[in-house]
Amino acid sequence: MDIEPAMNASRTAPEIVRASRDELTEVLGVQHAGFLRVARMFDIPLDRLSALTEDLEDLQALMDDGFAFLLARVDGRAVGTVRAELRDDGVVEVGRLAIEDAYERRGIATALMLSIEDVWPQARRVELFTGALATVPLALYAKLGYELFEQPGEVREGLVWLAKQR
Numbered sequence: 412m413d414i415e416p417a418m419n420a421s422r423t424a425p426e427i428v429r430a431s432r433d434e435l436t437e438v439l440g441v442q443h444a445g446f447l448r449v450a451r452m453f454d455i456p457l458d459r460l461s462a463l464t465e466d467l468e469d470l471q472a473l474m475d476d477g478f479a480f481l482l483a484r485v486d487g488r489a490v491g492t493v494r495a496e497l498r499d500d501g502v503v504e505v506g507r508l509a510i511e512d513a514y515e516r517r518g519i520a521t522a523l524m525l526s527i528e529d530v531w532p533q534a535r536r537v538e539l540f541t542g543a544l545a546t547v548p549l550a551l552y553a554k555l556g557y558e559l560f561e562q563p564g565e566v567r568e569g570l571v572w573l574a575k576q577r
Contacts, residue, residue: 443462444509495530535576558573
């Protein structure tokens with residue numbers, strides 16, 4: 412049996428696309444898979460992690476409100492996702508970066524982040540939050556130029572805010 416094509420396929424560079432309304436089911440599937448791993452890793456009850464309690468109607472409502480959803484595809488398969496919105500203050504707020512387990516550490520998260528930052532080139536700043544103990548995402552964000560900051564009036568236990576000036 413020749414497994415070489417299958418191995419090469421999994422190393423294919425990702426195609427990053429802006430998700431359509433019809434693709435939100437795929438976004439949700441990747442998001443749930445990625446955040447289920449987070450919940451298990453940090454022993455977070457599943458019903459306490461909003462990324463796992465969101466449903467298709469929630470994502471559709473966010474899209475209607477102006478959120479952009481990106482999908483990373485490898486050989487046509489959705490393997491990563493991220494979303495963002497342009498706030499009224501000219502800041503892009505990024506959220507829900509998720510990669511399927513089998514596709515981690517292949518540059519997909521970096522490609523998604525760079526792509527979502529480019530959706531609103533007029534934005535003056537990009538912000539996001541992540542778990543304070545999430546060492547892999549924190550290293551990624553640092554590599555991309557994000558720095559820790561305090562979000563006024565926003566305190567969520569176990570989370571940190573990061574920002575990147577444009």
